[in-house]
Amino acid sequence: MTTECHAKNYISDLDRMAYLEGEAGPEIVEHIESCAFCLQEVAALAAVDALLHDAAEREACPDMDILVQVAAGFQLADQAVENHIAQCEFCQADLQQLMAPAKPAVIDASASKSGKSSFGLDILAWGRNILTALEKPQPQMQLAFRGDSQQEQFFEADPFQLLIKKSRQSQATPLWKIEGQLLKDGVPFAEENIFVQLIQENRHLSRHALDSFGMFEINDLSSKKYRLAIILPLELILIEEFNVNEP
Numbered sequence: 001m002t003t004e005c006h007a008k009n010y011i012s013d014l015d016r017m018a019y020l021e022g023e024a025g026p027e028i029v030e031h032i033e034s035c036a037f038c039l040q041e042v043a044a045l046a047a048v049d050a051l052l053h054d055a056a057e058r059e060a061c062p063d064m065d066i067l068v069q070v071a072a073g074f075q076l077a078d079q080a081v082e083n084h085i086a087q088c089e090f091c092q093a094d095l096q097q098l099m100a101p102a103k104p105a106v107i108d109a110s111a112s113k114s115g116k117s118s119f120g121l122d123i124l125a126w127g128r129n130i131l132t133a134l135e136k137p138q139p140q141m142q143l144a145f146r147g148d149s150q151q152e153q154f155f156e157a158d159p160f161q162l163l164i165k166k167s168r169q170s171q172a173t174p175l176w177k178i179e180g181q182l183l184k185d186g187v188p189f190a191e192e193n194i195f196v197q198l199i200q201e202n203r204h205l206s207r208h209a210l211d212s213f214g215m216f217e218i219n220d221l222s223s224k225k226y227r228l229a230i231i232l233p234l235e236l237i238l239i240e241e242f243n244v245n246e247p
Helices: 013-020 026-034 036-060 064-071 079-087 089-099 121-126
Strands: 129-132 134-136 152-157 160-168 176-184 195-200 203-209 215-221 225-231 235-243
Touching: 013 026, 013 036, 026 036, 064 079, 064 089, 079 089, 152 235, 160 225, 160 235, 195 215, 203 215
Parallel strands: 129 235
Antiparallel strands: 134 152, 152 160, 160 176, 176 215, 195 203, 195 225, 225 235
16 A cells, blocks of 8 residues: 655645546646555545535434334324435435344243234334333332322333323313333333334324433323333333223
């Protein structure tokens, strides 16, 4: 490998960038094309330029979590995002990688009788442990909310627990809200990059980050059946059915 330019006193990176952009003068072009070192530098500059270009092109691309949902076969609530993914070569390349054969994730034995969660088989390739949360009797001493206990539900997917309270947003509206808190071994659990995903009929409706106490709130819900997924870096906790209605 050549380690030095024999014309280093008058050839700079600006000259090499001009060469890449087709704006260099004939003397610069002649030198670069005859200098092994400058050709190496031009190749390195071209690689950096390509990376910067790709980064700029990808600024409008959705997060990888969204692409995983698409790979799993779910419809997105945001049509503009769906349109972008369908037309973006970068997103399409990522989807091909996500949907390529991969070793399955570790599945919790309680996920289903078949040993696979109904949340979407392709999402297993993303490597999370799928934990199905089952409703359990409420441990009264751990309740974080106050109010009608009939509207509170407690779910467990060892070692995690999820306490959820549902209530009317107001007397004047038929809409509901749910408040929830994630616990681990009975203690409020909060880390970065933990989200709760609301799902209805395989359509992802909204996503909410948990706060520093492991709590979240979802508003403007109709009286329907939903799924809830708590998305952690290494696990996905799934409530297969959550009814938002009068007890």
